[in-house]
Amino acid sequence: MIKQDSGERIQIHTPNGASLNEVGVALQGLQVHPRDNVLVALQPLAAGVALPEPFADIQTASDIPAGHKVALTSIAKGEPVIKYGFAIGAATTAIQAGEQVHSHNLSTLLSGQVDYQYQGCQAEPLSFPAGLPTEFMGYRRANGKVGTRNELWIINTVGCVNRAATRIADQASRHFAEQLANGAIDGIHAFTHPFGCSQLGDDLSNTRELLAGLIQHPNAGAVLVLGLGCENNQLAALLKSSPDIDHSRIRSFNAQQVEDEIEQGLEAVGELLEVMAQDYRTPCPVSELVMGMKCGGSDGLSGLTANALVGRIADLVAAANGKVILTETPEMFGAEQVFMARAKDQQVFQQLVSLVNDFKQYFIDNKQPVYENPSPGNKDGGLTTLEEKSLGAIQKGGSAPVNQIIRYGHQATAEGLTLLEGPGNDAVSSTALTAAGATLLLFTTGRGTPLGFPAPTVKISSNSNLAGRKPQWIDYDAGALLRQGQDATEFSHQFFRYLVEVASGKTTRNEDSDNREIAIWKNGVTL
The missing domain is CATH 3.40.50 (Rossmann fold)
Structure with a gap:
């Protein structure tokens, strides 16, 4: 378990003090932190081979797959196994130097809730280095947020209309292929799910808030919200949970209240694509x-x-x-x-x-x-x-x-x-x-x-x-x-x-x- 007073940043070093990148593939194993009593195999180690310096006097007791751990010292039953400078569990049996350390001889120390004490913020200041890009080309939205894509998303309130949402997206992608080909619009996608009906309390709220976050997402240049009509996750309540939206870029309807939901959806998509066609990337x-x-x-x-x-x-x-x-x-x-x-x-x-x-x-x-x-x-x-x-x-x-x-x-x-x-x-x-x-x-x-x-x-x-x-x-x-x-x-x-x-x-x-x-x-x- 990590000590409560530890704010130390985990640093990765090899045994001789060089950084991981400086040693590269010449090193077959890595002691992540100087306090560690295990070494991580960076490539498969055969049984009987010597570990890298300064552990060359230790030989592997068995084949060690890449990514697995090998003991650097004898570890008694009940003693902590250390990696990243912290305990990752305790030995369930005595472990000898050179033996593999894994599920057969290592167990967690975690249990339930813990009392913690605040000792102030120990993070160090950060600085952005010179020479790196300071801008990207994004889509600036009316609410000030910036998207990395300009896509039309179809979000449904309830799983009952999953197939309708998918069919609208598929047919719209074919029907409006010419508009999509001009590069201003990155695609039309339906994101379906099985929920929205027969949910109560916090479970319903979680579904609604999650979908509301997607409806407001800046990568969605426009959104068609498709409901059924009788579900717990009512369309009006979902839209009310999405206050940070541009209503000119939202279309919505309940399938129970229109004659043909596919035709209605294609019409709505056509209107939204006309709005999105005016979008372009700008330096952000x-x-x-x-x-x-x-x-x-x-x-x-x-x-x-x-x-x-x-x-x-x-x-x-x-x-x-x-x-x-x-x-x-x-x-x-x-x-x-x-x-x-x-x-x-x-x-x-x-x-x-x-x-x-x-x-x-x-x-x-x-x-x-x-x-x-x-x-x-x-x-x-x-x-x-x-x-x-x-x-x-x-x-x-x-x-x-x-x-x-x-x-x-x-x-x-x-x-x-x-x-x-x-x-x-x-x-x-x-x-x-x-x-x-x-x-x-x-x-x-x-x-x-x-x-x-x-x-x-x-x-x-x-x-x-x-x-x-x-x-x-x-x-x-x-x-x-x-x-x-x-x-x-x-x-x-x-x-x-x-x-x-x-x-x-x-x-x-x-x-x-x-x-x-x-x-x-x-x-x-x-x-």
Whole structure:
């Protein structure tokens, strides 16, 4: 468990003091922090091989897959296993130097809620480096927000009209192909879901607020809102929950109240496309960027390469007074105090404490342990406990102060880093990031996934093998950080320039493959 008084930024160093990028592929393993009693294999290590200096007197006791851990010293039963400089659990049996450390001999130390103490904001000031782009080409909306795309979105109030929404989008894309071909409009997309009917209380409110966030999203140059008529999630109430909209760019109707909902929808789309045809990209400061940070299918290298890279981007965006949103509350468990030490003030600290403890109580109320994570895929990739996964996952938040805490379905309004309530599920949390205002998603992965969402979703691989096997999924290979002579700072600057290109219209793999969907968090009663 992380010490309560720790605000130390996690730094990744090799045993001889060189940075990870300076050693590159010449190093077969990595001691992430000088306090660590395990080394991470950066490539498969055969049984009986000597570990790299200064651990050459230790030999591997068995084959060690890439991303997995090997003990650097003898660890007694019950003693903590240290990675990233913090305990990631305790040994369940005696472990000898050179042995693999994984689920067979390491267990979590997490339990229930924790009392925390605020000791002031310990975040260091950030500065935006010279030489990086200060503008991107975006779509300035009437409410002042800036989109990275100009798309027409079809949002339905209830799952009963899912097929109607999809048919309208498909037929409109064919019928208005000529207007779409001129480049002013980036596409027509329906984002369907199974909810909106038979929901009560907070569950209904969550659905409504999530959809309201999408309706107000700046990447949607116009929105057709399609209802049925008899659902709990009434069309009028949904639109009332979306106050920050340009009504000239909204069309809506209930299918029960028109003769032909497809024909009515096509007519509405035609009207909206005429409005959108006048839109064009203009130079906008990078302070208008809103980036959502997400990881999915993580492996033992994710916290060392892809998540660390995204964390550097988070710091650059925060330094430029842009917005960064991080979610997946359960994947903060065991590492939450790193963020608490960076809360900008007492109020944000208390909100973060409530966020974490409320989510732990959500597990407890449902008779589930708070540490029911990592997933089978995570474990195959080398992650053992939730503490280990969390310490790697929070790298995506960089080192900026935590300026805002928001609940599920709400929108980020503060500059810098915002923490958003949400589960670890890829689709649910990525949709929540989009509804919170993210106009670009940075999604790191060590195992790979084709998932995509309404906002352009940049997939970043933690290892080069994945990038080579799945080029149709992966946009950027953070595994290249392990190559000889690679400079981590320059690498992150190159990646930032690439992200500016994406924000300015360069398409991502999910857009090229038309992998776009939403998922809504269902945690209440269904009638």
